[in-house]
Amino acid sequence: MAEIYLDNAATTPPSAPVIDAVHHALATAWGNPSSVHTKGLEAERVVTEARQRLAAALRARPDEIVFTSGGTEANALAVKGAARARAGRYRHIVTGMTEHPSVFNACEALEEEGFSVTYLPVDEAGRVSPEAVLDALRDDTGLVTLMWVNNETGALHPVADIAAAVKRARPDVWLHVDAVQALGKVPVRLDQVPVDLLTVSGHKIHGPKGIGALFVRSGVRVKPLFGAGTQEKGLRSGTENVPGIAGFGAALAETMTRMDQAAARMRALKELLWERISEAAPFALRNGPADPELTAPHILSVSFPGLKGEVLVHALAQRGVYVSTGSACSSRRRTGARVLKAMGLDDRRADGTLRLSLSAATTEEDVTEAAARIAAVAHELREFAVF
Amino acid sequence: MERLLLVRYGEIGLKGRNRHVFEEKLADNMRAALADIEGAKVNREYGRIFVRLEDEGRTGEALERLQRVFGIVAVNPALWVPLDLEAIREAAAMLVRAEGDPPRTFRVSARRAYKRFPHTSQELNHLVGAYVLRHVPHLTVQLTDPDVTVTVEVREHAAYVYADQVDGPGGLPVGASSRALLLLSGGIDSPVAGWMAMKRGIELHAVHYHSPPFTSERSKQKVIDLCRVLARWSPAPVPLHVVHFTEVQKEIHRHVPQELGITVMRRFMLRIGERLARRLDAMALVTGESVGQVASQTLESMAAINAVTNMPILRPLVGFDKHEIIQRAQRIHTYDISILPYEDCCTIFVPERPATRPSLAAVEAAERAMAVEELVQQALENVETLHVEPAPAYVGA
Numbered sequence: 001m002a003e004i005y006l007d008n009a010a011t012t013p014p015s016a017p018v019i020d021a022v023h024h025a026l027a028t029a030w031g032n033p034s035s036v037h038t039k040g041l042e043a044e045r046v047v048t049e050a051r052q053r054l055a056a057a058l059r060a061r062p063d064e065i066v067f068t069s070g071g072t073e074a075n076a077l078a079v080k081g082a083a084r085a086r087a088g089r090y091r092h093i094v095t096g097m098t099e100h101p102s103v104f105n106a107c108e109a110l111e112e113e114g115f116s117v118t119y120l121p122v123d124e125a126g127r128v129s130p131e132a133v134l135d136a137l138r139d140d141t142g143l144v145t146l147m148w149v150n151n152e153t154g155a156l157h158p159v160a161d162i163a164a165a166v167k168r169a170r171p172d173v174w175l176h177v178d179a180v181q182a183l184g185k186v187p188v189r190l191d192q193v194p195v196d197l198l199t200v201s202g203h204k205i206h207g208p209k210g211i212g213a214l215f216v217r218s219g220v221r222v223k224p225l226f227g228a229g230t231q232e233k234g235l236r237s238g239t240e241n242v243p244g245i246a247g248f249g250a251a252l253a254e255t256m257t258r259m260d261q262a263a264a265r266m267r268a269l270k271e272l273l274w275e276r277i278s279e280a281a282p283f284a285l286r287n288g289p290a291d292p293e294l295t296a297p298h299i300l301s302v303s304f305p306g307l308k309g310e311v312l313v314h315a316l317a318q319r320g321v322y323v324s325t326g327s328a329c330s331s332r333r334r335t336g337a338r339v340l341k342a343m344g345l346d347d348r349r350a351d352g353t354l355r356l357s358l359s360a361a362t363t364e365e366d367v368t369e370a371a372a373r374i375a376a377v378a379h380e381l382r383e384f385a386v387f
Numbered sequence: 388m389e390r391l392l393l394v395r396y397g398e399i400g401l402k403g404r405n406r407h408v409f410e411e412k413l414a415d416n417m418r419a420a421l422a423d424i425e426g427a428k429v430n431r432e433y434g435r436i437f438v439r440l441e442d443e444g445r446t447g448e449a450l451e452r453l454q455r456v457f458g459i460v461a462v463n464p465a466l467w468v469p470l471d472l473e474a475i476r477e478a479a480a481m482l483v484r485a486e487g488d489p490p491r492t493f494r495v496s497a498r499r500a501y502k503r504f505p506h507t508s509q510e511l512n513h514l515v516g517a518y519v520l521r522h523v524p525h526l527t528v529q530l531t532d533p534d535v536t537v538t539v540e541v542r543e544h545a546a547y548v549y550a551d552q553v554d555g556p557g558g559l560p561v562g563a564s565s566r567a568l569l570l571l572s573g574g575i576d577s578p579v580a581g582w583m584a585m586k587r588g589i590e591l592h593a594v595h596y597h598s599p600p601f602t603s604e605r606s607k608q609k610v611i612d613l614c615r616v617l618a619r620w621s622p623a624p625v626p627l628h629v630v631h632f633t634e635v636q637k638e639i640h641r642h643v644p645q646e647l648g649i650t651v652m653r654r655f656m657l658r659i660g661e662r663l664a665r666r667l668d669a670m671a672l673v674t675g676e677s678v679g680q681v682a683s684q685t686l687e688s689m690a691a692i693n694a695v696t697n698m699p700i701l702r703p704l705v706g707f708d709k710h711e712i713i714q715r716a717q718r719i720h721t722y723d724i725s726i727l728p729y730e731d732c733c734t735i736f737v738p739e740r741p742a743t744r745p746s747l748a749a750v751e752a753a754e755r756a757m758a759v760e761e762l763v764q765q766a767l768e769n770v771e772t773l774h775v776e777p778a779p780a781y782v783g784a
Contacts, residue, residue: 314603318600384601384640
């Protein structure tokens, strides 16, 4: 039975060039980039090259890139680091109800440190409007932090509009964007969008896990989370994860060159996936913005009211289809439920939600076959639905 | 002078052939527990069990393992000395000096089992005590509740001198009693019930009812992990039988009024469990039931459930309060695994208002709409057996 992986928003399989790059860093360029001798230099080159690739991909400068252990750390560094650096004059942060736990939890932690946070509600599409952000700004607002692509529904925030509006009204407010799901799917151009801090992650674009980066625009200073070392301009001490960085660089090389075509393909396949599911299981509901231009190309959120998301996930896994749910009944983190409910979904619908996410490697066959299996499982489980 | 571990064991009144069987099993279980300590030797001599270690540095490890061997009451790290007063006195002084927290008070407790030894127990107390006083500073004799008690046992072939004691878990050696089958869910109670059964020497098998896709692989893994903890108390891996229970759950959902769902489910678990037990030559079932905690544990529910079998069902927790069960679970390191949030029989099948006093007649009527025997047979044909090895030392303790 062929396996169909549709959980690319959770993670993606590392590609062959990525594996090679990681291997090279482990087997050959294994020096410490801080060492003065040639072995160190070899490793440093790997890091420098990856940094340049990422900077080029984002239209930023290499010295604005800080490598971290992943998106979560980069988000924590951005939110906590910025808030604490500006704590003298700025004590207020604006964010949204649907942010990733790493941002949400960082904000809650800052509240305990005495900051105040406004969590903006979202519409049924899961979006925050520029007006809402402007309304929320106070004299002491130092940071606005929002995600570019919502990881549960794929909804695109109007980042360019929000950034322009905020900077026009309050040029002193810093703007952080979590672009973990955006990189490689939609254009992220920091020469066109006045964002001050931006988070990206390796394992969402077929790179390794355990590596990410924070873009810190020159002129912006954040406080490091830990350490008093020298690496990454003091913002992220510790010997660099050269294998991870190498893999990230290789992933970027692949992803960025074919991004536009890949995105268009994914979008078309995503629509096909929804069409087929909806035909075969008319009781399925689609979540997120109706307009396809307002969602990322790779994420589809579908609800089967009355069914339980986690049971669907297991049943599909038994049939070789891998998806995820935002509302795992047995999971410790119920954050998916938070996001879906913030979008106005009632409990029954939120609990029966699946997230299907494609990659550049997903084929039409994958999609039609997956749709058939998903509909079949949904029908079987309807017998045990909660009404 | 030789260092060894003196093991004290036994139930009061154990005599004759029973005692012999008990000792042999205990010694075997001890050997299994110490198997990866190279050079550890377990011997039965002169009516005692001794452990000798080639590498004394591993004494701590050995003691840690022996604390998980049922049948052991206490272990004394001892010195084995020839039957000579001077040797005994030196040994006693050595032990007192070696005490970690320098003691301020002590006493000697001598027992002369070998009557030909030239000093009586009383005399030995004085002779040894005086020597210790002379050779260890800052010490006085105190007969009640001293910091350390040095015990001297005079036997025919040698004397044993010891000052420390490590308590064992008590009970009977696993395997000294017959085999039983534990109904193991992932909850807090059933692992503790299993442990208590093992404590009385029962050789344990476990059965778990798994209902994919309504229960996750993680919930099954959780049960395997619980067995790994229980296996640390056993000389052999614990066999875990995982029954594919999905069809039974679905049929119950289709045919049984919702408030009787749990009762019928547990009746099926007992039916299948009993058949499986017979296949395994197990004489009894073990469950984590206690009285009154949840709806299915009222006496009425228990009666309605128990009615499907007359195989003995051991319920070691029946007298415990919940907090006592939790304490026990924490002590045996199953608690942290049990509270992981992976449901064992998904809430999809848990009724909103389960009947607390189900009538047996109503339950039997509901089951008449089901093909009970077929479902039981089908489940018995879908059993996966795993031989669960003990978890390594860093898991729990």
